Amino acid sequence: MPEATAKTNADYWMADLSQAVDCTVMARGVEVVYEMGSEKIHALRGVDAQIFTGEYISIMGPSGSGKTTFFNVVGGLMKPTAGSVYIDEIDIAQLDAGELAWLRCRKIGYIFQSYNIVKVMTALENVMLPMLFAGVPQDEAQYRAVEILTRVGLGERVLHTPKELSGGQQQRVAIARAFANRPAIILADEPTANLDMRTGEEIIALMKEMNREQGVTVICSTHDHKMLDISDRIMWMEDGLVKKLARRDEVDIQIDEFEEEHRE
Amino acid sequence: MSRNLWEIKRLRLKPELIWSMALSSLRLRMGRTLLTLLTVSACCAFLLFLLTAPISDDPADRQMWGLMITLSLLVSVAGVLNTMLMSVTQRYREIGTIKCLGALDSFVLLSVMLESALLGLTGALLGIVGGLILSFGMGLLDAGAGVFAAAYWSGLGWKILVSAFVGLALTTLGAAFPAAVAARMPPVEAMRGEK
């Protein structure tokens, strides 16, 4: 099976390279091994992927397939055991602490399954934080934060704390915060997993709109097949490997096939 | 094909942000702030009281007194350290999150240290006032009018300094160690740390 996967990836690479599109993220042979006492868990077993500037790519795969780990590595939140991640051709392993902080602050926006809004702060303060870290003056940060919160539909609730917001609203704050510094990449790890279906769809639609409006690259993992329609490409992960990587228009049938193949 | 390579820049520490982070953290976690203040000031008051209390000349009494001092001081030191440890471990997740937003390790460490230093200072001041009141009351009972004599309060200055310093140092260092650990963790690990 690993051989087949390698071939699939290589095929797509060839196709990709011949198109010569700008590539924002490139993963080469990324492996992650978690050590739990004496036990070793191979969460990623050599992931290769190329993600293009401005595309919306969805990552699918059963739970435990390594999606979160892939995110954390791509986002510079943890170091891979082997392999490299390039963001705009820069190997992020080469960055020092200040550069890594800059990358996280200015170039990447993170959206997590569990929102991760700073509990003691208001929506406004949460959205201002990355701007303040980036050196935006207080007044301007506040003005822009209100603007973005209004954009995500929370204009009336800027002074609310997470306690006073629903899950969907908290995730909107997280989206506003992720977009605050106009990043080049949005990394969203199952952003809708804790939300009901309708709210989830709204959140995904919002991310898609931001992707269109700002041309930001969105990498979003999800369990939900309905989310696939708005994706430009879809990447399937399984058992720490990229099983398939295909454009949306190529996969109509393949989704069913994949489903058939992996029905428990 | 436009191939716009980023110019990677470096984020620098913003001192004014450390202040506002420390202050807002104190304000927003008022419950925790007051609890810590209480613990620190009790520790300082107690220490100052012990240092200024009249000691009897009987060697057996002195020994007993020494033992009591040591034990109860240990208890209050452990109380302060525990409070600070909890106050930092409770926000591992938050620390991981703000690191994702661009917080430098040094920012995390310095803002937590500044916050606890402010707490320690305020707690020490309150504690000294409390300790003095306590000692004065005790002295009044013990020596009556003698408590107004200057000799009764000999060395008061350094006793105040010692107790204030102990309170401040315990609070700041008690927070600095767990904060340094949290600041150095990769963001994901910190975010996993606590629910």
Ligand SMILES: Nc1ncnc2c1ncn2[C@@H]1O[C@H](COP(=O)(O)OP(=O)(O)O)[C@@H](O)[C@H]1O
């Ligand atoms: N911190 C960790 N320590 C040990 N094992 C982990 C840790 N995080 C994830 N894993 C394991 O790595 C594998 C991939 O996990 P994960 O990346 O979370 O997958 P997904 O997000 O697709 O559910 C799983 O087998 C999981 O149990």
Ligand SMILES: [Mg+2]
């Ligand atoms: Mg996951």
